[in-house]
Amino acid sequence: MxxxxxxxxxxxxxxxxxxxxxxxxxxxxxxNVLATGELDPTSWASxxxxxxxxxxxxxxxxxxxxxxxxxxxxxxxxxxELTTSExxxxxxxxxxxVGGVIVFIWASYVPLALMSSR
Amino acid sequence: xxxxxxKVTFRVQRYDPEKDSQLHMQEFTVPTKRGTxxxxxxxxxxxxxxxxxxxxxxxxxxxxxxCGMLVNNYPHLACHTQIEEFHSNVIxxxxxxxAPIIKDLAVDLMPMFDRHKSIKPFIIxxxxxxxxxxxxxxxxxxxxxxxxxxxxxxxKCGICVSACPTSASDxxxxxxxxxxxxYRYCADSRDAGAKERLEIADSNHGAWHCxxxxxxxxxxxxxxDPAFAIQLLKRKMAVQSLGGGRKEKPAEIxxxxxxxxxxxxxxxxxxxx
Ligand code: FES
Numbered sequence: 569m570x571x572x573x574x575x576x577x578x579x580x581x582x583x584x585x586x587x588x589x590x591x592x593x594x595x596x597x598x599x600n601v602l603a604t605g606e607l608d609p610t611s612w613a614s615x616x617x618x619x620x621x622x623x624x625x626x627x628x629x630x631x632x633x634x635x636x637x638x639x640x641x642x643x644x645x646x647x648x649e650l651t652t653s654e655x656x657x658x659x660x661x662x663x664x665x666v667g668g669v670i671v672f673i674w675a676s677y678v679p680l681a682l683m684s685s686r
Numbered sequence: 687x688x689x690x691x692x693k694v695t696f697r698v699q700r701y702d703p704e705k706d707s708q709l710h711m712q713e714f715t716v717p718t719k720r721g722t723x724x725x726x727x728x729x730x731x732x733x734x735x736x737x738x739x740x741x742x743x744x745x746x747x748x749x750x751x752x753c754g755m756l757v758n759n760y761p762h763l764a765c766h767t768q769i770e771e772f773h774s775n776v777i778x779x780x781x782x783x784x785a786p787i788i789k790d791l792a793v794d795l796m797p798m799f800d801r802h803k804s805i806k807p808f809i810i811x812x813x814x815x816x817x818x819x820x821x822x823x824x825x826x827x828x829x830x831x832x833x834x835x836x837x838x839x840x841x842k843c844g845i846c847v848s849a850c851p852t853s854a855s856d857x858x859x860x861x862x863x864x865x866x867x868x869y870r871y872c873a874d875s876r877d878a879g880a881k882e883r884l885e886i887a888d889s890n891h892g893a894w895h896c897x898x899x900x901x902x903x904x905x906x907x908x909x910x911d912p913a914f915a916i917q918l919l920k921r922k923m924a925v926q927s928l929g930g931g932r933k934e935k936p937a938e939i940x941x942x943x944x945x946x947x948x949x950x951x952x953x954x955x956x957x958x959x
Contacts, residue, residue, distance in 0.1 A: 569884065569923060569926055571888045571889070571892070571894060572888050572894065572923045572924060572926070572927040573927050575894045576924055576927065576928075645895075648890060648891075648895070649852070649855045649856050649895075652856065652857050652858045652891075657890065
């Protein structure tokens with residue numbers, strides 16, 4: 569039931585993306601309602617400031633994992649509908665796995681590096 | 687024809703692979719009266735206007751599933767659809783989409799039957815002796831029958847597959863017919879083969895490829911609701927993949943061997959072979 573597990577992860581990643589993206593959006597744009605005390609949460613300084621706090625780093629990395637998985641799995645589903653060639657599908661699978669890992673390392677490096685340079 | 691007879695134009699898609707290089711439409715004028723079906727019209731054409739017209743039919747009463755076709759661009763059983771329903775003097779008849787055309791309105795349903803066969807559409811048991819030589823029936827309560835009864839009305843007409851947008855774009859997709867029947871057998875309390883069937887539905891072109899457009903259920907002439915069956919199948923697969931699923935044994939034979947009366951002896955042949 570490998571593909572069913574992948575599908576369940578897809579659903580889980582949708583929930584995860586909604587939750588963590590929701591937190592991110594709320595902090596960025598509902599400053600007045602949440603009264604976070606930050607003057608401009610969308611400014612470069614605030615963004616870098618959050619990226620040096622371990623709690624925020626965890627949230628951003630989880631958001632990255634969920635959004636990346638959800639996007640790549642969804643895209644794979646669309647491609648699967650356009651081709652019936654098993655060879656092409658295998659190539660797409662590997663491309664997405666390798667590409668996904670590279671994007672993950674690249675995108676999570678920034679907050680991790682910032683946090684460790686604190 | 688009766689007194690209220692009127693005339694309708696049938697625009698029929700024609701294609702003879704031995705003669706035609708392209709599909710083309712041909713028009714016929716068909717007399718109709720109240721209750722005339724699309725199939726009656728086609729039979730009239732074949733008997734009176736053009737005997738080369740090819741289409742499939744058998745029972746003429748919505749049972750055999752032979753006469754599925756596209757009527758005014760929507761899939762119907764020709765024998766189960768009256769001309770009056772369309773409130774139009776022009777009826778367009780084409781073969782079912784998502785299946786190769788053999789000739790005119792007759793399509794090749796073998797790919798659908800192959801996919802149907804692939805999901806093992808039969809009761810799978812561990813008691814092979816009983817399966818090979820059944821002694822009695824398996825016990826099943828009305829509630830247990832209800833769990834799959836609706837889905838067992840499938841007549842394999844191919845209408846759901848022709849309406850399915852995923853079948854149109856993915857030739858390897860198992861399709862609503864096979865997936866619906868996959869659930870039908872998995873939900874049967876006499877069956878012990880859910881595990882192997884769910885593995886088949888777990889393929890790249892299996893149940894998770896269904897986008898729940900619901901076109902299959904809307905078009906199904908027997909009210910089978912394959913889209914609902916696929917949703918239930920997905921739930922079964924999700925539960926199974928998390929280690930859940932039916933734990934109880936499949937139904938036993940009934941009544942148990944000790945309560946059965948001895949079989950009536952068949953009298954010997956009175957005529958020599
Ligand atoms: S002829 Fe049998 S279903 Fe129409």
